[in-house]
Amino acid sequence: MPKxxxxxxxxxxxxxxxxxxVKRSQAFKRHILTKKTTKSKRQLRGSVNVHFSDVASVRAMMPYA
Incomplete structure (x- = not known):
């Protein structure tokens, strides 16, 4: 069986x-930032966990992680 x-x-x-x-980064922080408020941009900083219902599919995509 191949890898x-x-x-x-x-x-x-x-x-x-x-x-x-599983850790992921926040979306909506790449471009068109001028119309977004400072509060919303500040709350999008950092990383968050993947939702528990999606963890199994993410782990299936990364079998050796």
């Missing part, structure tokens, strides 16, 4: 933490 390939797009977007949770 499974990691989806390269998923590897760029997600990281698996030591506890098994």
């Amino acid at each position: 499974m390939k990691t989806k390269s797009g998923a590897a760029k977007r997600f990281t698996v933490r030591a506890g098994g949770t």
Whole structure:
């Protein structure tokens, strides 16, 4: 059986933490930032966990993470 390939797009977007949770970055922070308020841009900083209903599909895309 050949090795499974990691989806390269998923590897760029997600990281698996030591506890098994999956970390992702926030969306809506790339462009067209002038019309967004400072508060909304500030709240989009940092990283958050992937929702528990999506963790299984993300882990399937990254079999060795």
